[in-house]
Amino acid sequence: MKVxxxxxxxxxxxDGDTVVVCGDAGALVPDHVLAAVEERFLREGHPRDLTLVxxxxxxxxxxxxxxxxxxxxxxxxxxxxxxxxxxxxxMTGRRSRLTEMVLADxxxxxxxxxxxxxxxxxxxxxxxxxxxTPVGVGTFVDPRHEGGRMNARTRETLxxxxxxxxxxYLFYPSFTVNVSIIRGSTADPDGYLSCEREGLTGGxxxxxxxxxxxxxxxxxxxxxxxxxxxxxxxxxxxxxxxxDAIVVAPEQPQATGLRYDPGVSGExxxxxxxxxGTPDAAKRVIARRALRELQPGDVVILGVGAPAEIxxxxxxxxxxDAFTFLTEHGMYGGKPLKGLQFGPALNPRAxxxxxxxxxxxxxxxxxxxxxxxxxxxxxxxxxxSKLPGLIPGCGGFINIARAARRLLFCGTFTTGGLEVVAxxxxxxxxxxxxxxxxxxxxxxxxxxxxxxxxxxxxxxITERAVFRLGAEGLVLEEIAPGIDLDGDVLGRMEFRPMLAxxxxxxxxxxxxxxxxxxxxxxxSARVLHEQRGREx
Numbered sequence: 001m002k003v004x005x006x007x008x009x010x011x012x013x014x015d016g017d018t019v020v021v022c023g024d025a026g027a028l029v030p031d032h033v034l035a036a037v038e039e040r041f042l043r044e045g046h047p048r049d050l051t052l053v054x055x056x057x058x059x060x061x062x063x064x065x066x067x068x069x070x071x072x073x074x075x076x077x078x079x080x081x082x083x084x085x086x087x088x089x090x091m092t093g094r095r096s097r098l099t100e101m102v103l104a105d106x107x108x109x110x111x112x113x114x115x116x117x118x119x120x121x122x123x124x125x126x127x128x129x130x131x132x133t134p135v136g137v138g139t140f141v142d143p144r145h146e147g148g149r150m151n152a153r154t155r156e157t158l159x160x161x162x163x164x165x166x167x168x169y170l171f172y173p174s175f176t177v178n179v180s181i182i183r184g185s186t187a188d189p190d191g192y193l194s195c196e197r198e199g200l201t202g203g204x205x206x207x208x209x210x211x212x213x214x215x216x217x218x219x220x221x222x223x224x225x226x227x228x229x230x231x232x233x234x235x236x237x238x239x240x241x242x243x244d245a246i247v248v249a250p251e252q253p254q255a256t257g258l259r260y261d262p263g264v265s266g267e268x269x270x271x272x273x274x275x276x277g278t279p280d281a282a283k284r285v286i287a288r289r290a291l292r293e294l295q296p297g298d299v300v301i302l303g304v305g306a307p308a309e310i311x312x313x314x315x316x317x318x319x320x321d322a323f324t325f326l327t328e329h330g331m332y333g334g335k336p337l338k339g340l341q342f343g344p345a346l347n348p349r350a351x352x353x354x355x356x357x358x359x360x361x362x363x364x365x366x367x368x369x370x371x372x373x374x375x376x377x378x379x380x381x382x383x384x385s386k387l388p389g390l391i392p393g394c395g396g397f398i399n400i401a402r403a404a405r406r407l408l409f410c411g412t413f414t415t416g417g418l419e420v421v422a423x424x425x426x427x428x429x430x431x432x433x434x435x436x437x438x439x440x441x442x443x444x445x446x447x448x449x450x451x452x453x454x455x456x457x458x459x460x461i462t463e464r465a466v467f468r469l470g471a472e473g474l475v476l477e478e479i480a481p482g483i484d485l486d487g488d489v490l491g492r493m494e495f496r497p498m499l500a501x502x503x504x505x506x507x508x509x510x511x512x513x514x515x516x517x518x519x520x521x522x523x524s525a526r527v528l529h530e531q532r533g534r535e536x
Contacts, residue, residue: 002189002246006036009219009245013037016077017178018051020121020207023058023066024329025085026256026340028202030183030221031059032249034069041075049077053177055117055203055354056329057083057393060256060340061096071097076107080158082114083393102151102391109150110158111385112141112172114328115358115399118203120172122355125209130173135362135399137161137168138448140385145445150391180211183221183252184237188228191243193220194235199255199264199337199344200329201237203354208242219245223252237353256340264337264344266351272315272335281422282306282412282463285480287313289507290370290410290461294323298367301326301400306410307370308338324349326366328396330357361399369404371397372411375442376460378495380449380469382409383442394446401447406457407469413437413462414492420463426482427464438474438493449473465489466507467497475500478507 010033013019023029041047052070059066067085070076076098085096102109113135120131141148147157162171182204185197195201208218220243254260263270287309294300294310300323302308314320315335325345327336333349336342360366374392375383382401385394401407412418414433421428449458449469458469459477466478474497479485485504490496 002191002244003225004245004247006033006221006247006249007040009033009247010036010040012217013047013050013179015046015048016050017047018053018176020053020055020177020180020210021058021067022180022182022202022204022207023054024056024200024202024343025058026060026064027199027254027343028183029059029064029066029252030181030219031064031066031069032252033181033219033221033247034066038069038072038075041072045074048074050075051078051080052076053117054079054081054083055121055207056114056395057081057085059085059096061085063256064253068097071101073101073106076101078108078110080110080112080117081393082112082117083395084111084391086390086392099391103389105151105153108154108156109391110148110154111150111391111393112136112148112159113394113398114354114396115362116141116170116172118206118355118358120174121177121203121206121210124174124177125206125213127213128174130171132162132164132169132171133362134167134169135402136170138451139394139398139446140444141394141398142170150386150393176216177210177214178216180207180216180218181221182207182218182238185222186224186226186231187220187222187243187246188226188231188240189246190228191220191238191240191246192231192236193222193238193243194231195237196235196267197223197254197260197265199258200331200351201353202329204238205353206355208238212242217244218242219247221247221249221252223250224248255337255344258341261346263346266348269347272347282418282420283309284313285420285422285427285463286410286412286461289466290408291317291319293406293408293459293461294368296322299324299326299365300368300370301328301361301366301404302336303369303371303397303400304342305372306412307372307408308336308342310370310410311335326357328357328361328400329354358396358399361396362403364403364405366400366404368406368408369400370408370410371401373409373437373460374411374415375437375439376409376474377439377442378473378497380447380453380458380460380474381442381445382447382449383444385446386444388443397446402452407459409458409460411437411462413464413489422463427480428482429464429488432492436492436494438495440494465504468500470498473498476504479504480507
């Protein structure tokens with residue numbers, strides 16, 4: 001079939017098929033093809049009862065609905081996802097329809113780590129019986145806990161625990177992939193596919209290979225066609241024999257809010273644009289405090305949220321090149337994009353495929369991981385994957401948190417309307433957040449502290465306090481100047497942390513001028529000296 005209209009390409013999708021879809025939030029979204037699947041279902045009532053495999057969340061809710069195109073009762077029976085779309089449409093005020101279906105028990109839903117899904121697709125493509133991995137043992141994806149099941153409708157356990165040489169691993173059996181829907185920039189008539197205009201390449205090759213090795217079909221969406229044999233062999237990401245259908249969508253954006261930026265695709269190294277920084281004072285304080293934990297030469301992998309602000313802080317201080325910042329999707333160097341554009345980077349030094357990036361991560365090659373947290377308990381267990389009314393999923397969090405040498409959990413102390421003012425070396429809570437994040441019991445265990453701690457340095461950095469994770473749980477080490485220990489910190493927690501020897505010191509005032517910083521450091525030293533004097 002090769003070059004064809006989207007309606008022709010999706011006509012071969014059958015009821016009950018397992019369909020893998022590429023994408024990363026607003027990047028690499030094959031939205032034109034997914035729209036054709038939706039149109040066919042609404043017109044014919046077919047295909048039905050699909051199993052949808054999303055290694056990464058696909059779509060941004062509004063500009064490119066992505067997987068939400070398939071969020072219809074009857075169209076999808078089961079979803080296996082590495083993450084779920086978290087956006088809310090500014091036009092309708094609604095969150096992802098697929099998320100709503102999961103929360104309403106209208107579809108079976110699983111959440112497995114992105115790296116696990118990428119490596120499992122590689123195993124399927126290689127004709128292996130499945131994937132054996134230590135990633136996820138002791139977390140909610142462990143079948144002895146929840147097995148990654150995300151709602152009451154989801155009852156079947158799809159993975160199991162294996163003992164190999166006295167160590168526990170999780171086993172994920174291979175399954176048949178009937179259809180893979182992927183996206184690139186350019187294809188020739190034989191299906192050779194390149195990604196020269198994309199900001200990342202995702203898991204395109206393993207996703208296509210899994211379908212081909214299963215006897216399935218690969219549908220590729222691209223922005224343009226080239227003459228036969230015109231693509232550089234080094235630029236080809238998916239070879240022609242793996243591709244069955246090519247759908248041309250000239251208007252596909254590079255990512256949410258980006259028509260095309262050569263500095264993101266790596267075609268050019270562009271001048272750094274003026275960066276206004278983040279208007280969120282809390283995130284500024286967190287990022288600047290986190291930056292002080294980094295050492296020159298560190299390889300630092302970043303999560304979404306407050307951690308994504310750390311490169312902005314480093315850039316503002318002329319230190320961006322002192323570290324190598326990564327994202328789980330294959331970027332090395334440069335300045336990672338934020339929000340719905342998170343994943344690609346501006347002026348990256350290298351872009352590799354996502355499965356290879358997770359091999360790098362799982363092999364313990366990241367010096368530091370800066371990750372967000374949604375809930376944390378007294379022992380340091382963390383939940384980022386499931387909250388009331390939200391199912392962001394674990395994404396790459398479990399892979400990263402398990403393997404990085406040093407961990408920084410970065411996030412606001414409370415959430416939901418929090419407003420802070422940082423000025424003159426002091427922090428003031430203008431409006432407290434509605435929801436506490438330091439809770440008696442986390443809703444789901446994405447980071448099992450005692451299993452993952454293993455002698456590593458783990459710190460929790462918020463705008464008002466810094467904690468260290470010890471063998472017995474959280475230890476409060478620092479508070480921000482202007483913050484009341486009892487009212488603003490301990491009184492906003494559902495448990496009482498241990499206090500550092502001599503009591504908490506002051507956080508450095510990272511929003512101050514240099515003289516103010518020196519004054520704050522001196523004041524912190526005086527307070528600590530006085531506290532220790534009283535203790536003796």
